[in-house]
Amino acid sequence: MAEVVLRHVSKSFGKTQVIYDMDLVVADGEFVVIVGPSGCGKSTVLRMIAGLEPVTGGVIEIGGRVVNDVEPKDRNIAMVFQNYALYPHMSVRENMAYGLRIRGMPKAEIAEHVARAAKILELEGLLDRKPRELSGGQRQRVAMGRAIVRDPAAFLFDEPLSNLDAKLRVQMRLEIQKLSRELGTTSLYVTHDQVEAMTLAHRMVVMNAGRVEQIGAPLDVYLRPASAFVAAFIGVPPMNLLAGRVGEGAFTLGNGLVVRLPAGAPRPPFGAEAILGVRPEHLAPVGEAEAALTLTVETIERLGADTLAHGTFDGNPMVVRLPAEATLQPGTRLALGLVPDEIHWFDPQTQKRLDLPGG
């Protein structure tokens, strides 16, 4: 087990820079999830830590040792690939034993390790099969098995669940959570699925276009997104973002519609340009008199547990999360109120969060 540290790490492929000055400390035993849209550089970060890509700048340390020039085989990490990368000509048993055999572990000990990993992952009945004789979920398990038998300093996961169907993904997510709790090995997990990120992470790293937008515990990121990007990326459905100008007790949007700001809500100074953010779950129907804004419902999605009402406000798409039994139909006018503590402000230039005192 070990700590994984990235200091000012950058990466360019030829002239295109894909990672900019990344700093990250994954504490010993911590489970950190890197989340971000496709192409933001998540895999690249993981591959640099694994030693599959050289870093262009900065330093990577594993267990206190700088590994910039260390071969992948000497970094003592294990990686689970998106396509599993199981050796097709070897049985499940041989796949799991491969790394141990290379390290020269005695046969009996290898058998013991493999048996233990197989037991944890419920692979006992499949040990003599070839990868092509396994289902997607089973292959995924073997890939995990191959990682855990070696008892490495750290696990790296690159979207390990993205090839599975929705149901299996939920199941494996829970298993990974359980497994990581039991093993307590330092883990870095890459995904573009924010539910995976929210549920698995001790801390998560939100990336966008090669830059770290925010690092923090999932709930902190959800409650206090550091930028408009994070606000829109984390949370389903995403946070509603409205750009406009701060007025007297109100917020005027581009086309002239107004959001009435509740008394006591923090707000930028009078006349400032800003982005107002509010989560779908923090908009509640109220009487016309106290309404901050009135939304005309266009589409309704009934999810069973709750109901999503979509509409447009001053040209901006907006979503509201309502109780399951909410009676409404397209065309319904919803008078919605804001809660002072649940309003987020972002700078329209830097897109960064504005932390403002209540007023």
Place this chain on the structure above:
Amino acid sequence: MEKRVVFRSRWLPYALVAPQLAITTAFFFWPASQALFQSLLLQDPFGTSVQFVGLENFAHLFRDEGYLASFRITVVFSVLVAGIGLSFSLLLAVMADHIVRGALVFRTLLIWPYAVAPAIAGVLWIFLFSPAIGILPYWLAKIGIHWNHLLDSRQAMTLVVIAAVWKQVSYNFLFFLAGLQSIPRSLIEAAAIDGAGPMRRFWTIVFPLLSPTTFFLLVVNIVYAFFDTFGIIDSATQGGPGQSTTVLVYKVFQDGFKGLDLGSSAAQSVILMAIVIGLTVVQFRYIERKVQY
């Protein structure tokens, strides 16, 4: 869905396959049946008397020390050509797979020998190795090796093996390269993370995954060494010195056209035909099933 084409006319389908049939008949079935027929006959060199001798030509061949020697030479030659050819091509393919810059030039250069006619390949190597004017014997002499493949049978064998390998390297190389490139990168990376160094990765991951390609090429190369090297041997050594590079195909030619022993030559052709049919069967039977992972 019905995929077969149904012809309304009775003769059209026959007309369509006729050209192919004509070619196969003229250049394969006819000569093959002639050979089969001839192999059962004993004919004097001037064609004045013909006698039916049954399998006597075959029986005679297997008692003939010269023929058995040629068999051994062919086996040695094929093993060397296939073995060296495959190893060398694989090495080149592995290197080409790693090269990023200039890869196209490297590949194009490697494909050239395939476009050279066998006889020209033979002549090319004769010039290079010519004891009198060749550059290689000149260099070899400097390190104390006296080269004369016209006298030394081992050197003659070396020469034809080199020429035959050189000619076939391109073909092998292309298949190996395609095979290497079809191995997912992530497998190699997974092995690297599992702790395997480059050599280990090659022998435990890459090589086993290439085995279908290797097996296919092995058969192709044996067939090549058995049958397609006539031009090289004819231009380089004419089977000599002595009989030291007289492989089976060359012996067919020598006994038939030079020795005018048509019956024996035909019997040898029939044996070769049986070998190639055998190899083809092996190819078809096993390529799809046995050599898989």
